[in-house]
Amino acid sequence: MPLIHSILTWYLKKRVPDIEHFKANPAEVQQLLLAQLIKTAADTEWGQKYKYRDIQSLKDFKERVPIGNYDTHKPYIERMMRGEQNILWPTEVKWFAKSSGTTSDKSKYIPVTYESLDQCHFQGGKDALLFYCTNNPDTTLFDGKGLIMGGSHQLSRFNSSESYFGDLSAVMMQNLPFWAHFFRTPDLSIAIMDNWDEKVEKMALATLEEDVTSISGVPTWTLVLFDKLFELTGKDNIAEIWPNLELYIHGGVSFTPYRSRFQSIIRKSGMNYLETYNSSEGFLGVQDLNNHDSMLLMLDYGIYYEFMPMQEYGKEFPQTKSIDEVVIGQSYALVITTNAGLCRYIIGDTITFTDTNPFRFKITGRTKHFINAFGEELVIENAENAIKEACMQTNSLINDYTAGPFFHSHTKIGSHEWLIEFETEPEDIEMFTILLDENLKKLNSDYEAKRFKNMAMTLPLVKKVPKGTFNCWLMQKGKLGGQHKIPRLANNREYIDDIMKIL
Numbered sequence: 001m002p003l004i005h006s007i008l009t010w011y012l013k014k015r016v017p018d019i020e021h022f023k024a025n026p027a028e029v030q031q032l033l034l035a036q037l038i039k040t041a042a043d044t045e046w047g048q049k050y051k052y053r054d055i056q057s058l059k060d061f062k063e064r065v066p067i068g069n070y071d072t073h074k075p076y077i078e079r080m081m082r083g084e085q086n087i088l089w090p091t092e093v094k095w096f097a098k099s100s101g102t103t104s105d106k107s108k109y110i111p112v113t114y115e116s117l118d119q120c121h122f123q124g125g126k127d128a129l130l131f132y133c134t135n136n137p138d139t140t141l142f143d144g145k146g147l148i149m150g151g152s153h154q155l156s157r158f159n160s161s162e163s164y165f166g167d168l169s170a171v172m173m174q175n176l177p178f179w180a181h182f183f184r185t186p187d188l189s190i191a192i193m194d195n196w197d198e199k200v201e202k203m204a205l206a207t208l209e210e211d212v213t214s215i216s217g218v219p220t221w222t223l224v225l226f227d228k229l230f231e232l233t234g235k236d237n238i239a240e241i242w243p244n245l246e247l248y249i250h251g252g253v254s255f256t257p258y259r260s261r262f263q264s265i266i267r268k269s270g271m272n273y274l275e276t277y278n279s280s281e282g283f284l285g286v287q288d289l290n291n292h293d294s295m296l297l298m299l300d301y302g303i304y305y306e307f308m309p310m311q312e313y314g315k316e317f318p319q320t321k322s323i324d325e326v327v328i329g330q331s332y333a334l335v336i337t338t339n340a341g342l343c344r345y346i347i348g349d350t351i352t353f354t355d356t357n358p359f360r361f362k363i364t365g366r367t368k369h370f371i372n373a374f375g376e377e378l379v380i381e382n383a384e385n386a387i388k389e390a391c392m393q394t395n396s397l398i399n400d401y402t403a404g405p406f407f408h409s410h411t412k413i414g415s416h417e418w419l420i421e422f423e424t425e426p427e428d429i430e431m432f433t434i435l436l437d438e439n440l441k442k443l444n445s446d447y448e449a450k451r452f453k454n455m456a457m458t459l460p461l462v463k464k465v466p467k468g469t470f471n472c473w474l475m476q477k478g479k480l481g482g483q484h485k486i487p488r489l490a491n492n493r494e495y496i497d498d499i500m501k502i503l
Contacts, residue, residue, distance in 0.1 A: 012130040022299040023358040027324040034304040088341025097168040097280035110280040116340035120301040124283030149217025204228040214247040219258040239268035256384040294360035302339030307332035373405035386439035394426035400470040
C-alpha cells in the first residue's frame with residue numbers, strides 16, 4: 001500500500017499553504033470570510049430582513065443583526081425542513097444534523113449545506129489526517145481501515161420532500177465520495193443503524209477480522225463497542241484484536257476522564273490520541289500538535305467567529321470580540337456565522353485561548369453547563385480535571401458521571417451530589433470523595449472559598465451507581481447512541497433526580 005499512502009499524503013499536503021496563510025493573517029482571513037458570507041446570503045429571506053446589502057462594515061453587521069441561538073433560528077429551520085429554500089442560505093438545503101444538546105430534551109436540527117459539508121466538515125477531517133501524518137511520518141494509517149462510530153439517519157417526517165436528518169456523523173458518511181468508503185468500516189448499512197443494541201453487535205462482528213488502524217467516535221460509545229468485542233473474543237486488550245491500531249480520534253465530550261481507561265484497554269505503546277471539535281454547527285478546531293492539550297482554531301472553513309466574554313453572557317445587548325481582540329486565559333462563549341446559514345449564533349460552548357500565534361484553544365464547558373447554586377461557579381473543566389486526579393490517586397476508572405447541587409433539609413448549607421458509574425471502583429469511596437473535594441478546591445478558588453470550614457458548602461456526596469445506569473437512562477429518554485451525551489453538570493437537580501428514579 002505504499003503507493004496509496006504516498007498519493008493520499010501528497011493530496012492532504014496541498015492544504016499546507018492555505019493553513020499557513022490563515023495562521024499568518026488571521027484577522028484578514030476572517031474579515032474577508034465575513035464579507036463573503038454576507039454577500040452570499042444577501043438575497044435570502046434572512047439577508048433581506050437584516051438588509052445585508054447595506055452592510056459595509058463589522059460595526060454595521062453587529063448593530064444590524066442581533067445575537068441569537070437555536071430558538072431564534074428555529075422558525076426558519078423548520079420551514080427549510082418542510083422544503084422551503086432560500087431562507088437562511090441560497091443553495092439547496094436538504095440535510096439537517098440532529099443534535100439533542102445537553103440541556104434540553106428537545107432535538108435541534110442544524111442545516112447542513114453543500115458548502116458546509118465540503119468546506120467545513122469534510123475539510124476538517126482531511127486536515128486532521130494531514131496534521132497527524134505530518135507529526136507521525138512513519139504512520140501506516142492508510143494500510144488499514146478507519147472505524148467510525150457514527151450515528152443514524154432517517155427520512156424527515158415533516159413532509160414528503162427529500163429532507164433528511166440524522167446525527168452529523170451519519171450525514172457525513174451518507175455524503176462521502178464513493179472512494180472514501182474503501183478506507184472505512186463497517187459497511188454503511190451498519191454504520192447508520194439507529195437500533196444501538198443491534199448496531200453494536202453487528203459492528204463488532206463486521207470489524208473483528210478487519211485491519212483497523214484508526215477509530216473515530218465519542219468515547220462512551222467506543223467503550224461500549226470495546227466491551228462487545230471483549231465479550232465475543234474473550235480477550236481484554238484491543239491491541240490483540242487490532243494489532244495495527246495506532247490512532248483514536250475523539251471529540252464531543254472531554255477525553256480527560258476517559259484517557260486512563262482507554263490506555264488500560266488499548267495496551268499498546270505508540271498509541272496516539274487526536275482531538276477534534278466537529279459540532280453539528282461546524283468543524284471548529286483540531287489538535288495540530290502531538291501530545292498537546294489545545295486545538296488549532298480553523299479560520300478558513302466558512303465560519304466567522306465572535307467571542308463573547310462570559311461576563312457579557314446573558315445581557316440584553318452583549319458585546320463580542322473579534323479574533324484580533326481576544327486574550328489568553330479569558331473564557332469566551334462562541335458566536336458563529338456560517339456557510340450553513342447560521343448567523344450570530346451562540347453555539348453553547350465556552351473556550352479559552354492558550355496561544356494567539358497561532359490561535360489555539362481549549363473547550364472549557366457550556367454556557368448552560370455549570371453549578372453555581374452556592375456562588376461556587378464550578379465549570380466543566382474544573383469537574384473533569386478534579387475527577388481525573390481523584391481517579392489517578394485511588395487507582396479507579398469511571399464510565400460516566402453527572403453532578404448537581406444538593407440542599408440539606410435541616411440547614412441552609414448545601415453541597416454537590418455526584419452520581420458516578422465506575423468501571424473500576426476505588427477501594428475507599430470516602431477517600432475518593434475527599435480527594436475529589438480537595439482537587440476541586442485547588443482548581444477553583446470560588447469553590448474553595450465556599451468550602452472554607454463548611455461555612456457555605458459541605459463535603460460532596462458521591463454515590464456509586466451500577467454499571468449501565470446512564471445508558472439505561474438515555475434509552476428511556478430515546479437518546480441512546482449517536483452524539484447524545486450525559487449532562488455532566490447542572491445548576492439544578494433535574495438530571496440527578498431523574499436518574500435516581502431508575503435505581
